[in-house]
Amino acid sequence: MAKQIKVSLIGNPNTGKTSVFNLLTGLNQQVGNYPGITVEKKEGVCKLSRGVKAHIMDLPGTYSLNASSLDENVVIELLLNKKGKDYPDVAVVVSDVENLKRNLLLFTQIKDLDIPTILVINMADRMRRKGISLDIPLLEKELKTKIALISARKGEGIDELKKLIESYTSLSKTPCFDALSFAPDYFGRLQKAFPDQSLYKLWLVITQDVNFRKFDKQDMSISSDFKIKSESELKRLQQKETIKRYQFINNVLKKGLTVDEKAATGMRAKLDRVLTHKFWGYFIFLAILLLIFQAIYDWSSYPMDLIDEAFAWLSEVTKTSLPSGPFVDLITEGIIPGLGGIVIFIPQIAFLFLFISILEESGYMSRVVFLMDRVMRRFGLSGKSVVPLVSGTACAIPAVMATRNIENWKERLITILVVPFTTCAARLPVYLIIISLVIPDEKIGWIFGYQSLTLMFLYFLGFGTAVGSAWLLNRILKIKSKSYFVIEMPGYKVPLFKNVAINVIEKTKAFVFGAGKIILAISIILWVLASFGPNENFNNAEETITELYPSLSQEELDNKIASHKLEYSFIGYAGKAIEPVVAPLGYDWKIGIGIISSFAAREVFVGTLATIYSVGSDEEETIKNRMAAEVNQVTGGPLFNLASGISLLLFYAFAMQCMSTLAIVKRETNSWKWPMAQLIFMSIFAYGVALIVYQILK
Amino acid sequence: MKTTIATLKRGQRALIKEITSDIIPLKLLEMGCLPGNEVELLQTAPFQCPMYLNINGSHLAIRKEIAAQIEVQII
Ligand SMILES: Nc1nc2c(ncn2[C@@H]2O[C@H](COP(=O)(O)OP(=O)(O)OP(=O)(O)O)[C@@H](O)[C@H]2O)c(=O)[nH]1
Ligand SMILES: [Mg+2]
Numbered sequence: 001m002a003k004q005i006k007v008s009l010i011g012n013p014n015t016g017k018t019s020v021f022n023l024l025t026g027l028n029q030q031v032g033n034y035p036g037i038t039v040e041k042k043e044g045v046c047k048l049s050r051g052v053k054a055h056i057m058d059l060p061g062t063y064s065l066n067a068s069s070l071d072e073n074v075v076i077e078l079l080l081n082k083k084g085k086d087y088p089d090v091a092v093v094v095s096d097v098e099n100l101k102r103n104l105l106l107f108t109q110i111k112d113l114d115i116p117t118i119l120v121i122n123m124a125d126r127m128r129r130k131g132i133s134l135d136i137p138l139l140e141k142e143l144k145t146k147i148a149l150i151s152a153r154k155g156e157g158i159d160e161l162k163k164l165i166e167s168y169t170s171l172s173k174t175p176c177f178d179a180l181s182f183a184p185d186y187f188g189r190l191q192k193a194f195p196d197q198s199l200y201k202l203w204l205v206i207t208q209d210v211n212f213r214k215f216d217k218q219d220m221s222i223s224s225d226f227k228i229k230s231e232s233e234l235k236r237l238q239q240k241e242t243i244k245r246y247q248f249i250n251n252v253l254k255k256g257l258t259v260d261e262k263a264a265t266g267m268r269a270k271l272d273r274v275l276t277h278k279f280w281g282y283f284i285f286l287a288i289l290l291l292i293f294q295a296i297y298d299w300s301s302y303p304m305d306l307i308d309e310a311f312a313w314l315s316e317v318t319k320t321s322l323p324s325g326p327f328v329d330l331i332t333e334g335i336i337p338g339l340g341g342i343v344i345f346i347p348q349i350a351f352l353f354l355f356i357s358i359l360e361e362s363g364y365m366s367r368v369v370f371l372m373d374r375v376m377r378r379f380g381l382s383g384k385s386v387v388p389l390v391s392g393t394a395c396a397i398p399a400v401m402a403t404r405n406i407e408n409w410k411e412r413l414i415t416i417l418v419v420p421f422t423t424c425a426a427r428l429p430v431y432l433i434i435i436s437l438v439i440p441d442e443k444i445g446w447i448f449g450y451q452s453l454t455l456m457f458l459y460f461l462g463f464g465t466a467v468g469s470a471w472l473l474n475r476i477l478k479i480k481s482k483s484y485f486v487i488e489m490p491g492y493k494v495p496l497f498k499n500v501a502i503n504v505i506e507k508t509k510a511f512v513f514g515a516g517k518i519i520l521a522i523s524i525i526l527w528v529l530a531s532f533g534p535n536e537n538f539n540n541a542e543e544t545i546t547e548l549y550p551s552l553s554q555e556e557l558d559n560k561i562a563s564h565k566l567e568y569s570f571i572g573y574a575g576k577a578i579e580p581v582v583a584p585l586g587y588d589w590k591i592g593i594g595i596i597s598s599f600a601a602r603e604v605f606v607g608t609l610a611t612i613y614s615v616g617s618d619e620e621e622t623i624k625n626r627m628a629a630e631v632n633q634v635t636g637g638p639l640f641n642l643a644s645g646i647s648l649l650l651f652y653a654f655a656m657q658c659m660s661t662l663a664i665v666k667r668e669t670n671s672w673k674w675p676m677a678q679l680i681f682m683s684i685f686a687y688g689v690a691l692i693v694y695q696i697l698k
Numbered sequence: 699m700k701t702t703i704a705t706l707k708r709g710q711r712a713l714i715k716e717i718t719s720d721i722i723p724l725k726l727l728e729m730g731c732l733p734g735n736e737v738e739l740l741q742t743a744p745f746q747c748p749m750y751l752n753i754n755g756s757h758l759a760i761r762k763e764i765a766a767q768i769e770v771q772i773i
Contacts, residue, residue, distance in 0.1 A: 487758040
């Protein structure tokens with residue numbers, strides 16, 4: 001096989017790297033308008049002409065090669081490690097025509113690294129509206145590069161880019177200009193101490209805050225005739241370097257770029273006046289949140305009812321059309337209800353991801369960061385914590401990863417620790433079914449029902465607990481770290497339909513299949529455990545019950561037999577063993593089993609109950625009806641009443657029941673200490689609150 | 699009192715004077731906050747923090763402590 005050309009897409013956040021990547025590779029992934037949304041590297045293959053292929057890598061956005069956060073660090077580690085397997089043959093620097101001056105800073109730095117470099121000027125479709133015109137040949141000459149002027153949105157100019165990539169060997173590798181000429185003495189000595197190294201790379205290694213695995217600063221200080229300067233002296237030099245680079249860029253752009261201010265029109269100022277307004281800004285943010293919850297609860301109820309009925313029907317048809325036997329029972333009583341328990345939540349999860357990706361794509365998310373920074377700082381968080389907290393309402397896993405662009409380590413750690421309190425999509429199935437059981441389906445006023453208000457309350461509770469524990473952690477944790485905060489406010493964009501649709505479909509699919517596998521496995525195990533018993537009590541259920549209640553009708557007898565069997569099955573014994581622990585919270589042993597299995601993943605709860613309750617029941621009823629019919633053995637009232645329902649809701653709101661989140665927290669904090677602390681504290685807290693609430697309400 | 703970005707009023711424009719403090723993060727300079735460049739205060743959140751600026755065509759928001767370190771001259 002011919003060697004693939006290795007291409008890295010590098011550029012400032014939000015310049016359209018991911019959009020270009022999608023165009024080149026056809027491989028789709030998340031595209032967002034929140035600066036720094038792509039936090040991991042993404043790879044794909046692009047076919048060039050005559051069977052030549054390029055291996056394309058999409059990198060997180062970075063403002064310069066001087067990294068100040070983790071996601072920027074990825075880029076530098078890649079570019080400094082010449083022997084690494086991902087070291088690019090050609091660097092494609094993607095820039096935004098509207099922010100060319102700022103984008104070129106990074107370009108001039110990359111040019112100093114001795115890599116063939118192509119400059120992509122993206123968003124060409126915005127030039128006319130902004131009154132921008134470019135002298136491409138002049139820019140190519142001054143910047144010593146080849147330029148591809150493209151529009152990722154319209155798909156224009158991509159072929160030209162492909163051609164440039166293909167002929168990468170003819171690209172210039174010389175720097176645009178000598179950026180380190182402002183301190184000849186210092187840099188002269190540095191070069192003399194390490195004659196066989198590239199000067200700019202040496203300089204980068206010396207000035208990085210972040211730790212490099214492969215490059216050791218220690219090695220450098222050993223050399224006797226060269227001393228590393230103090231931190232503030234270095235900083236002074238870096239400032240001078242930056243100023244120098246901008247002087248060069250300004251000179252180039254003076255000749256190569258003209259902006260006709262009169263032709264420029266923009267919505268930004270007008271929209272910002274409202275969306276970042278001291279009162280209206282918050283009002284609109286709140287209204288948007290309300291709209292999201294209304295959509296999740298009310299609008300999605302129609303498709304959900306259909307799905308619910310469809311699964312009940314499917315169960316029934318399977319049962320009547322297949323010969324009866326243990327295998328068919330497994331399908332109709334174990335697998336179908338278990339899967340139904342998750343498929344039913346697709347509409348809600350899709351709505352949630354839809355809203356979140358629209359907010360990101362449009363550029364609105366940065367305004368929320370701006371509005372919330374001051375408030376969040378009170379609690380030891382950053383305005384940038386809002387994005388993880390909001391995406392936490394979808395899933396804690398991407399949310400934990402989205403903390404990577406928080407510059408301050410303490411603010412970042414606290415955000416990671418509290419994010420699992422936000423109401424993730426996996427809690428939704430549990431909330432919805434319990435709310436519909438214990439909260440009356442009535443409306444206050446015109447629009448808002450008690451049920452959707454309860455759901456909204458639970459979301460606020462999640463946020464509130466997250467923020468409250470952040471406040472506590474901020475007092476407890478003694479970590480010193482540099483604090484600063486800079487966020488770019490991108491221009492508003494109409495979300496690209498394709499980007500949003502891909503995002504919603506991929507996220508929903510990942511959620512359903514990820515959860516689906518666990519649920520399928522657990523429901524099979526549960527069904528087996530519930531359909532067999534360890535002793536005679538299980539096998540002789542029919543005779544025992546018929547003897548005990550000779551006067552009952554056949555139907556009542558069947559029900560009695562089924563519950564007797566369940567009680568003496570394996571799962572019944574297991575449940576009985578844990579019942580003393582959960583009884584003070586108002587739960588019976590079946591709920592106890594549901595909670596235990598939820599420690600793998602929360603959304604398993606509904607499937608578990610569906611499986612347990614449907615074993616042995618003949619009517620084609622929905623899960624909800626079966627749960628509603630359940631009786632508390634002690635009080636004789638319904639098992640799911642206000643007290644036990646609220647207690648259960650609160651337990652799920654606070655408990656740390658998700659193995660994947662624990663794993664990702666371990667990865668992001670690089671220690672088991674933090675995820676273990678989360679697991680223990682959150683679970684104890686959940687138990688305590690559920691206990692107190694049940695005892696008060698009962 | 700020194701005139702800094704933190705003392706600007708909404709809609710006011712100014713030129714950035716020399717950057718002297720070490721506290722100012724390099725990233726801010728890299729985003730265009732350099733001596734001689736023009737800065738305009740577009741909006742502030744409640745309690746004047748953070749501040750939403752247009753610096754030399756870059757739109758960004760910074761916290762007030764940092765803004766108070768950047769001396770400017772009103773134009
Ligand atoms: N008008 C216009 N918008 C574009 C174009 N290319 C991308 N966009 C939009 O610009 C925004 C950012 O695009 P991304 O591809 O996510 O940018 P990125 O460089 O990958 O961003 P980060 O991963 O956050 O660094 C999205 O809202 C895109 O829809 C273009 O050619 N024209
Ligand atoms: Mg991206």
